[in-house]
Amino acid sequence: MTDKEHIQLAHGGGGELTAELVEGVILPALGGPQRPGGLTDGAIVPVGGVKFAFTTDGYVVRPLEFPGGDIGKLAVIGTVNDLAVMGARPLVMSLSLVIREGLEIALLGRLLKSAGRAAREAGVSIVTGDTKVVERDASDGLVVTTAGIGVVSDKAALGFHRVTAGDRIILSGPLGEHALAVMSQRRGLGFSSDLVSDCASLAPLTASLLESFGEDVHFMRDPTRGGLAAVLADLAEGTGRNVEVLEAAIPVNRAARAAAEMLGLDLLAAANEGKLIAVVAASAAERAVETLARHDMAAHASVIGTVGESSDNPLVELLTPIGGRRIVQRPYGEELPRIC
Amino acid sequence: MTDKEHIQLAHGGGGELTAELVEGVILPALGGPQRPGGLTDGAIVPVGGVKFAFTTDGYVVRPLEFPGGDIGKLAVIGTVNDLAVMGARPLVMSLSLVIREGLEIALLGRLLKSAGRAAREAGVSIVTGDTKVVERDASDGLVVTTAGIGVVSDKAALGFHRVTAGDRIILSGPLGEHALAVMSQRRGLGFSSDLVSDCASLAPLTASLLESFGEDVHFMRDPTRGGLAAVLADLAEGTGRNVEVLEAAIPVNRAARAAAEMLGLDLLAAANEGKLIAVVAASAAERAVETLARHDMAAHASVIGTVGESSDNPLVELLTPIGGRRIVQRPYGEELPRIC
Numbered sequence: 157m158t159d160k161e162h163i164q165l166a167h168g169g170g171g172e173l174t175a176e177l178v179e180g181v182i183l184p185a186l187g188g189p190q191r192p193g194g195l196t197d198g199a200i201v202p203v204g205g206v207k208f209a210f211t212t213d214g215y216v217v218r219p220l221e222f223p224g225g226d227i228g229k230l231a232v233i234g235t236v237n238d239l240a241v242m243g244a245r246p247l248v249m250s251l252s253l254v255i256r257e258g259l260e261i262a263l264l265g266r267l268l269k270s271a272g273r274a275a276r277e278a279g280v281s282i283v284t285g286d287t288k289v290v291e292r293d294a295s296d297g298l299v300v301t302t303a304g305i306g307v308v309s310d311k312a313a314l315g316f317h318r319v320t321a322g323d324r325i326i327l328s329g330p331l332g333e334h335a336l337a338v339m340s341q342r343r344g345l346g347f348s349s350d351l352v353s354d355c356a357s358l359a360p361l362t363a364s365l366l367e368s369f370g371e372d373v374h375f376m377r378d379p380t381r382g383g384l385a386a387v388l389a390d391l392a393e394g395t396g397r398n399v400e401v402l403e404a405a406i407p408v409n410r411a412a413r414a415a416a417e418m419l420g421l422d423l424l425a426a427a428n429e430g431k432l433i434a435v436v437a438a439s440a441a442e443r444a445v446e447t448l449a450r451h452d453m454a455a456h457a458s459v460i461g462t463v464g465e466s467s468d469n470p471l472v473e474l475l476t477p478i479g480g481r482r483i484v485q486r487p488y489g490e491e492l493p494r495i496c
Numbered sequence: 497m498t499d500k501e502h503i504q505l506a507h508g509g510g511g512e513l514t515a516e517l518v519e520g521v522i523l524p525a526l527g528g529p530q531r532p533g534g535l536t537d538g539a540i541v542p543v544g545g546v547k548f549a550f551t552t553d554g555y556v557v558r559p560l561e562f563p564g565g566d567i568g569k570l571a572v573i574g575t576v577n578d579l580a581v582m583g584a585r586p587l588v589m590s591l592s593l594v595i596r597e598g599l600e601i602a603l604l605g606r607l608l609k610s611a612g613r614a615a616r617e618a619g620v621s622i623v624t625g626d627t628k629v630v631e632r633d634a635s636d637g638l639v640v641t642t643a644g645i646g647v648v649s650d651k652a653a654l655g656f657h658r659v660t661a662g663d664r665i666i667l668s669g670p671l672g673e674h675a676l677a678v679m680s681q682r683r684g685l686g687f688s689s690d691l692v693s694d695c696a697s698l699a700p701l702t703a704s705l706l707e708s709f710g711e712d713v714h715f716m717r718d719p720t721r722g723g724l725a726a727v728l729a730d731l732a733e734g735t736g737r738n739v740e741v742l743e744a745a746i747p748v749n750r751a752a753r754a755a756a757e758m759l760g761l762d763l764l765a766a767a768n769e770g771k772l773i774a775v776v777a778a779s780a781a782e783r784a785v786e787t788l789a790r791h792d793m794a795a796h797a798s799v800i801g802t803v804g805e806s807s808d809n810p811l812v813e814l815l816t817p818i819g820g821r822r823i824v825q826r827p828y829g830e831e832l833p834r835i836c
Contacts, residue, residue, distance in 0.1 A: 163599040163637075168629025178627060181601060185608035186591070186615070186622055199623035201588050203647065206544045212590035212643055213626045248541050250552035250643045251526070254594075259503040261521060268525035275526070282526055283539035286553045286641075287518060289508025290834060297503075301592045301626075303552055303643030307543065494630060 168216075169489025170381025171425070198242050200308060207308040209244035211235060214301040218494040220267060223337045224353030225429070227300050228271030230496060233355050233429060234380065235304035236278045240362040241376040241432070243312025246280040249304045254288045259297035267298065278357040280304065309363075311370040316394035318374040324441035325391075325401065325461040326434045328361060328454040329354070330409035331384055332416055332426035335495050339419060347418055351411050354430035356453055361432050368447050375435040378428070380496055382487050385424040385472075387433050389486035391463075392470040399472045401461035401484070424474075425487035427495045435463060508556075509829025510721025511765070538582050540648060549584035551575060552643040558834040560607060560638055563677045564693030565769070567640050568611030570836060573695050573769060574720065575644035576618045580702040581716040581772070583652025586620040589644045594628045599637035607638065618697040620644065649703075651710040656734035658714040664781035665731075665741065665801040666774045668701060668794040669694070670749035671724055672756055672766035675835050679759060687758055691751050694770035696793055701772050708787050715775040718768070720836055722827050725764040725812075727773050729826035731803075732810040739812045741801035741824070764814075765827035767835045775803060 166173045198211030215231040225233075232249065239246045251271065255264065275282050333354040340349045358378055365373050379387045384406075392399045416423045430453060436444045441459050448457035472484040506513045538551030555571045565573075572589065579586045591611065595604065615622050673694040680689045698718055705713050719727045724746075732739045756763045770793060776784045781799050788797035812824040 161601055163595050163597055163601060163604065163629055165597050165629050165631065168595070168627060174627060177601075181605050182593075182608055182625070182627065185605045186612035187609070197624065199588065201623065201645070203548075203587070204544060204546045206546070208543075208645075210588060210590065210645065211624050212592045212641070214592040214594050214628045214639075214641060216594055216628045216630050247543070248539065248550060250550065252552045252554040252641045252643075253522075254554050254556055254639050254641075255503050255508070257503055257505050261501055261503060261517075264503065265521050265525045268522055269527075272526035283541065284537065284551050284643075285522070287508060287514060287522065288554045288556045288834075289503055289505050290556050290639075291505065299554075299594050299630075299639055301552070301554060301594075301641035303590045303592075303624075305541070305548075305550060305645065494628075 166490035171487035171489030173489040209242040209306040211238040212303040225355035228267035229274040231300040232274040235302040239306035240359040244306030252286040252301045254299040256297040257292040313371045323463040328432040330407040332412040332423040334429040335426035336415040356430035372437040372440040383425040388472040398464035405460045407456040506830035511827035511829030513829040547648040549582040549646040551578040554641040565695035568607035569614040571640040572614040575642040579646035580699040584646030592626040592641045594639040596637040597632040651706045653711045663803040668772040670747040672752040672763040674769040675766035676755040696770035712777040712780040723765040728812040738804035745800045747796040
């Protein structure tokens with residue numbers, strides 16, 4: 157597509173085109189800070205001696221219900237996880253609804269019940285909200301936007317500036333379960349599977365890591381839209397360092413791999429909603445994996461790569477099992493529309 | 497319409513049907529607090545000795561640009577005003593976009609520039625955001641959801657419980673300018689006017705009132721969706737007291753009144769985006785009006801009514817210029833879809 161004047165679906169995919177839109181249009185227009193990652197990340201707001209984390213996300217997943225979750229649970233968990241990877245304990249949340257005329261009220265109730273349950277399980281209170289209704293049309297029934305506030309742990313010292321050569325990259329489990337569970341429900345795709353979204357709070361994982369390893373944890377992120385590939389691209393760009401990942405070390409879910417192959421999708425770029433990427437000091441890496449693996453949801457946690465030296469043109473390289481190397485690009489963004 | 501099983505446009509109108517949906521479906525499903533006004537209002541969150549105000553709103557106004565504003569400015573000002581009427585100084589804000597495929601990027605830039613300008617003028621920083629894209633369809637191009645955090649003034653002691661018999665109700669200016677400026681831009685309505693939305697930050701007004709009158713200010717609210725009628729209904733319901741309003745005392749914008757008459761709309765139920773309703777102690781009322789009127793945007797501030805005695809069935813009554821009385825009902829919600 158060569159139309160540069162109008163929004164394309166890929167502008168929302170969390171890849172290269174999203175980054176262009178955010179850095180090139182949204183941030184300059186708002187007149188806000190031009191920091192890498194920009195508005196897509198949460199912010200730390202210090203007030204009266206307390207460091208608050210503040211984040212927001214809009215959810216447009218289609219269909220509204222899928223194996224392992226629904227838009228209500230996803231909207232709560234997504235914001236909980238954004239706070240968790242900032243080293244924060246989630247405190248309160250807002251939940252704003254834009255509903256299509258004609259949505260079944262029983263379905264709305266079910267989705268919100270799921271949101272409420274997810275919030276209670278994550279120990280966060282939904283304290284404010286809003287409800288708007290728009291006309292019936294071709295698209296799906298609901299947009300949910302959440303914002304969350306958390307209190308940053310005293311033990312957290314996170315950021316690209318804390319990442320150094322030799323740091324290890326840990327992934328908490330196999331990739332793509334969320335994206336492929338959602339895709340399996342799309343009309344016309346013609347595949348079925350036993351895949352279940354991994355949608356779950358990462359707060360227990362991040363709290364364990366910070367509790368045990370404190371400043372040895374240098375960076376955390378959850379690989380949602382754009383997947384592992386987008387997070388590694390951010391890591392390389394944000395730190396100015398090369399990144400090397402061992403393909404054989406990445407945990408695999410066989411059903412997700414089979415589905416990805418069938419659909420021609422790259423698991424590295426597929427969205428997850430219950431996986432953690434942590435960059436830790438080399439000396440702490442093996443113990444950090446053991447700490448994570450004590451949680452059922454991270455039983456397959458592994459060191460998957462290493463941070464390298466500074467570079468003018470930092471690259472993410474994947475080492476294949478047969479000794480090959482390939483560059484991992486930031487995904488463009490058009491593979492999986494409306495996956496979260 | 498008799499379909500009780502599906503969402504109707506009026507569920508989003510801020511009136512009776514919105515209240516039913518929020519109280520009857522949304523809050524019970526979330527398992528949250530069953531307080532009056534529920535999730536539609538902001539929340540006060542005390543952390544480490546500081547009282548924070550937290551609020552969210554989604555914006556679906558159609559068209560995206562209108563005389564006196566646009567969805568970008570509206571999304572910032574709406575959240576600033578929600579914080580202001582809670583007695584809070586706005587601090588930081590999130591801004592989440594759901595964009596239709598095909599939206600002109602130049603228009604998006606213009607809307608966000610307007611949002612950025614409104615934020616700077618209101619002294620609030622947009623610190624976090626999100627961008628999603630959905631497929632092209634019949635509806636308009638953009639949903640903007642903002643959430644905001646403010647710090648509640650030490651001088652604020654606001655709430656239904658603080659309102660007592662004899663308190664005066666102050667309105668900062670004429671009604672309906674926002675709603676009718678937006679309606680004048682709708683296709684097919686066939687009227688034009690010089691009306692301009694009143695979209696503006698109320699923070700200077702609320703700060704002046706709290707600074708000068710502190711605990712004598714008992715309640716504040718901005719009459720957006722559902723207008724003055726919805727706020728007075730909330731006031732009567734929330735306090736359990738009758739409310740009496742003098743029709744002749746309500747400031748009038750002649751163009752807005754003419755447009756409302758032409759469209760068959762009730763100005764009392766029309767949305768405003770730069771008006772304040774304050775309930776103050778009788779002894780402070782005249783001075784409070786003078787304080788407000790020093791601000792250009794509240795030059796026509798007036799005492800419009802009085803809070804009465806407690807009642808099992810509290811009513812809002814309008815006293816007409818010829819001595820009649822009529823009950824003001826909470827609007828049902830279907831008059832003005834997508835006005836904010």
